[in-house]
Amino acid sequence: MNDVSAPPARRPLTLRDVSEASGVSEMTVSRVLRNRGDVSDATRAKVQEAARALGYVPNKIAGALASNRVNLVAVIIPSMSNMVFPEVMGGISSVLEETELQPVVGITDYLPEKEEKVLYEMLSWRPSGVIIAGLEHTEAARAMLRNSGIPVVEIMDTDGNPTDCAVGISHRRAGREMGEAILEAGYRRIGFMGTKMALDHRARKRYEGFVEALAKGGVELADWEFYEGGSALAKGRELTAAMLERTPDLDFLYYSNDLIGAGGLLYCTEKGMDIPGSFGMAGFNGVELLRGLPVTLATIDSCRREIGRTAADMIVARMEGATSSEVVTLTPKLQPGDTMRLSAP
Amino acid sequence: MNDVSAPPARRPLTLRDVSEASGVSEMTVSRVLRNRGDVSDATRAKVQEAARALGYVPNKIAGALASNRVNLVAVIIPSMSNMVFPEVMGGISSVLEETELQPVVGITDYLPEKEEKVLYEMLSWRPSGVIIAGLEHTEAARAMLRNSGIPVVEIMDTDGNPTDCAVGISHRRAGREMGEAILEAGYRRIGFMGTKMALDHRARKRYEGFVEALAKGGVELADWEFYEGGSALAKGRELTAAMLERTPDLDFLYYSNDLIGAGGLLYCTEKGMDIPGSFGMAGFNGVELLRGLPVTLATIDSCRREIGRTAADMIVARMEGATSSEVVTLTPKLQPGDTMRLSAP
């Protein structure tokens, strides 16, 4: 007899059912099923067989309530559809898979109120830790994080004041470095293209760092464009065409992410523009996907996987007794690819 | 006083704390916080104020145990990193957001044993429903699904026997239709390129349908290649180059997904090949991302968002009392794009 032959159960099975079927007390059944405490091999075998045969699935709700332990880590991120967060998740999972912990994801769509709501929902399941994107949250959300009594890791960004632990890069610095490198290479008529970023603080910080670096070199943006929605590749193509039409003397275009950058790049290579000689381009993120383009776009890696791994490590360290609020700033190097000169011609 | 000024709580707050702070019984506090039953406006206000001030976050673990209700829907999918499942998730979320239900995602990496484990873990939280990719599962997983006593929707694929509800497309048919269209257009020296698909049943079914359609037209695959891992775009580029080197007289290349297809397409347009005149190409999925390529790849849409929406609707319908096990087969139309002729030259 095995689980397959068990008749569909109307009422979910309980420990008591396994206990009765095996003639072993509920407590010992519980011990066997959790591999805790010493149980004789004979009893263990009896219990396991009974559980299998019935197709028993433990009720974690009850277990969590009784033990006051929930092996879940809440991961709160703005989106799953761009290239960035799936990679962060990969990093988190790779670490948590070695432990008892499991990630549970909540999506905020870059909306602060939704973030607050999602956080509230997740905290009400009493997870063992929280990994949350960004340093900007509503007051209420910050309060919930502080009062949760569990380890909190804010990820992606380190330009600001973490609630507890944090790991990320400085987006302001990434923008600044790109700006500096562009000036150093002798480009002067510079355009910017990015998402409307009222709510995407990291994109905004990159933009601010970029403009600041240009200003320090006595250069102002020659043109700029903010878009929203739509396929990034297509948008990059369209908007690049439009901008080059409007401001034909541009000699560099900085995109707030690699995907619109790639769209622009495809357009420019088709047009047969002289890249990087008389026209340069750069994006941000270092997305793997774009290997395979005819020409590789200059970019700065956002260290997504590394961030995910580190964040998960921080949670694990805390659960193992660490008490400090670590803050880790990663410093990716600019990757010039094929689309920007390194020095003035 | 508000939640922000509340001192960090060491012990999580309980209903009792709110009850004491407001001078209202736990039961009535519970009523207020859940908007159930009639409570006088005065009492309601007192309770809400107290809860806010303390920064109380309800404990869903306890709530779920007591009420035997969990507003979670388990969503079990192979991967989050390709273009396909984020869109399915979007469809699911868009429907569930109108309800009390919340999706919780588990990832299987296309591994049957991992799927079984993830399913077990999720069922142990006693969700209200399960949405799971594919029709192929281990025996134990099938048993768990049957015995769970909750609505189950198997998604993506309808070539097989659903456990309960299902919504998807016929991948075998998709492969067949592409094969037929290619023959109809007069291509004859046909190559195939796809992932190693021992565990990706849908890719395998497309392949089988494709080969079958060619066979019916008296044509055999002229060359084929199965890859694994790596950036799809780059892989598509490399492998296409290699295959065209090896079998230069190919006049069509069918890719098992749009991304490797796009990699191949970029390579072929660079080489200046005559597309679709003397060489045709096609992929599968209809991914939005690729709008923005210089040339659009022929493809068949996998109806990802629609599948997600329908699956969620099915769960909701069940929770509202429906009892039937619906099976919905969507029938996407072939989109020839710019990379295949429609009839023989």
Place this chain on the structure above:
DNA sequence: CTGAAAGCGCTAACAC
């Protein structure tokens, strides 16, 4: 409209 009692299914802490 409000409250008191019972118990959801499991595990911690003790007995034996």
Place this chain on the structure above:
DNA sequence: GTGTTAGCGCTTTCAG
């Protein structure tokens, strides 16, 4: 090694 008892924080049910 194994069993017993109490109770996790909430909701159900039933009284008032």
